[in-house]
Amino acid sequence: MKFxxxxxxxxxxxxxxxxxxxxxITAGLKxxxxxxxxxxxxxxxxxxKLSSSITGYVGAQISSLSEERDSEAENxxxxxxxxxxxxxxxxxxxxxxxxxxxxxxxxxxxxxxAYDSIGALVIAKDPGNWFDTFLIDAGRDKGVLPDxxxxxxxxxxxxxxxxxxxxxxxxxxxxxxSSVSAMSLRTGDLGVVRGDYTLMNQGLCRMEYIDAESEIxxxxxxVTSGLSDVYPPGLTIGYVQEVIxxxxxxxxxxxxxxxxxxxxxxxxxxxSEELEEEKSDQSTTTQQTEESTAAQESQPSSTPLDGEGxxxx
Amino acid sequence: MRRVITxxxxxxxxxxxxxxxxxxxxxxxxxxxxxxxxxxxMALLRGSTEGAAVGLFAGLLQDLFFGSSIGYYAFxxxxxxxxxxxxxxxxxxxxxxxxxxxxxxATFCYESSIFFTSVLFRGHLNYLxxxxxxxxxxxxxxxxxxxxxxxxxxxxNSATEEKEKFKRRLFSIK
Numbered sequence: 001m002k003f004x005x006x007x008x009x010x011x012x013x014x015x016x017x018x019x020x021x022x023x024x025i026t027a028g029l030k031x032x033x034x035x036x037x038x039x040x041x042x043x044x045x046x047x048x049k050l051s052s053s054i055t056g057y058v059g060a061q062i063s064s065l066s067e068e069r070d071s072e073a074e075n076x077x078x079x080x081x082x083x084x085x086x087x088x089x090x091x092x093x094x095x096x097x098x099x100x101x102x103x104x105x106x107x108x109x110x111x112x113x114a115y116d117s118i119g120a121l122v123i124a125k126d127p128g129n130w131f132d133t134f135l136i137d138a139g140r141d142k143g144v145l146p147d148x149x150x151x152x153x154x155x156x157x158x159x160x161x162x163x164x165x166x167x168x169x170x171x172x173x174x175x176x177x178s179s180v181s182a183m184s185l186r187t188g189d190l191g192v193v194r195g196d197y198t199l200m201n202q203g204l205c206r207m208e209y210i211d212a213e214s215e216i217x218x219x220x221x222x223v224t225s226g227l228s229d230v231y232p233p234g235l236t237i238g239y240v241q242e243v244i245x246x247x248x249x250x251x252x253x254x255x256x257x258x259x260x261x262x263x264x265x266x267x268x269x270x271x272s273e274e275l276e277e278e279k280s281d282q283s284t285t286t287q288q289t290e291e292s293t294a295a296q297e298s299q300p301s302s303t304p305l306d307g308e309g310x311x312x313x
Numbered sequence: 314m315r316r317v318i319t320x321x322x323x324x325x326x327x328x329x330x331x332x333x334x335x336x337x338x339x340x341x342x343x344x345x346x347x348x349x350x351x352x353x354x355m356a357l358l359r360g361s362t363e364g365a366a367v368g369l370f371a372g373l374l375q376d377l378f379f380g381s382s383i384g385y386y387a388f389x390x391x392x393x394x395x396x397x398x399x400x401x402x403x404x405x406x407x408x409x410x411x412x413x414x415x416x417x418x419a420t421f422c423y424e425s426s427i428f429f430t431s432v433l434f435r436g437h438l439n440y441l442x443x444x445x446x447x448x449x450x451x452x453x454x455x456x457x458x459x460x461x462x463x464x465x466x467x468x469x470n471s472a473t474e475e476k477e478k479f480k481r482r483l484f485s486i487k
Binding site for chain 1: 325328329330331332333334335336337341342343344346347348361362365369374375376377378379381382383384385387388391392395424427428431432435437439442443446447451
């Protein structure tokens with residue numbers, strides 16, 4: 001104890017230097033939680049689960065109370081919305097034809113294999129205000145691995161950055177460290193969807209590096225392009241809210257409203273790495289697939305998304 | 314020993330609440346940094362050594378669960394706790410003004426150093442924007458939360474000190 005008192009300052013300085021070194025060394029390496037993290041996670045995760053389910057329940061009760069009060073106004077609003085949607089429906093049915101043609105063109109059928117998915121609940125959120133990561137209650141025990149894609153039925157949420165024994169960390173696409181290679185479904189223009197600090201709190205993100213000549217416009221659906229190793233192609237990211245030309249006039253960027261409501265995520269799906277098997281599967285059965293697509297072309301394909309050539313008898 | 318266990322429980326409880334319940338009381342998307350408030354309060358109540366220890370472990374917990382590397386938040390916590398502990402002497406513990414003032418200034422330094430060490434290098438040069446949209450609101454929110462948290466920790470600390478009165482101190486205060 002005497003030793004500690006005399007060399008207090010030196011000890012702290014040494015400790016501080018060690019921590020800085022440690023953070024430099026572990027940056028980017030931390031994909032599987034170590035022993036300490038696992039042990040702490042084992043204790044903390046169930047408590048977080050409990051705590052967030054309680055707060056979720058209370059929140060739901062409170063919002064249902066206030067919803068009752070607002071139902072009158074909501075009714076009015078919904079009527080207006082129905083009218084709007086009817087108009088939009090007409091417009092969309094026009095798009096449907098085009099969409100069918102385009103997805104045939106893109107051969108989505110083969111790139112959209114039936115992924116196995118793991119269901120999980122969101123249990124905790126990053127306490128800081130700078131980044132947007134959260135924890136889910138599925139870890140290595142359920143077969144979750146780093147770089148798996150996390151989705152909701154509406155669209156993608158993000159990817160797994162770190163896995164523990166019974167929990168994993170998810171980096172959402174709103175996080176400024178995240179970037180997803182993306183494409184406009186209508187025009188096929190490529191870009192990169194990035195998280196942005198200035199938009200994060202509004203639940204929006206940016207699509208950058210869009211060609212200035214592109215005809216991307218408000219309302220276009222943005223999907224993953226498949227140029228990345230992590231995200232499989234054709235998953236919905238969101239819709240264009242605004243297109244802005246950069247100051248230099250050479251590129252554009254777009255503000256994207258994600259299809260997922262990031263303020264209210266409670267349960268998610270983790271797409272498990274079926275992609276690898278699918279790839280090898282496809283390479284062995286390429287000829288078969290080509291034959292089956294050739295056969296499909298002669299007859300109108302009603303369900304383009306479940307056409308999996310490899311598994312056909 | 315009793316003190317170590319008490320502090321461990323406080324830090325774990327804080328981690329759980331901060332990542333779940335507190336997310337629901339966010340104002341304009343800003344969540345108060347209760348871990349920072351706990352570090353500052355303990356440093357003020359007990360001095361540099363304990364402040365630095367609390368900061369180190371609070372930071373390590375955050376690193377384990379939410380950090381992208383081990384040691385980043387731990388380092389920030391250690392330094393914050395150590396410096397805040399310097400103000401331990403010469404103020405009335407019952408007075409709330411000192412903890413509030415310290416939280417106000419420390420939040421500014423803490424969040425600014427996060428900006429300068431991890432946000433700036435990703436090409437976001439617009440410090441004023443972040444100052445007005447993240448740092449300043451958090452400074453105000455933290456300062457308000459300090460009143461509650463400092464009060465709780467003050468009672469916790471007095472209770473432990475009462476028990477420890479006749480025992481040898483873990484870290485002696487001079």
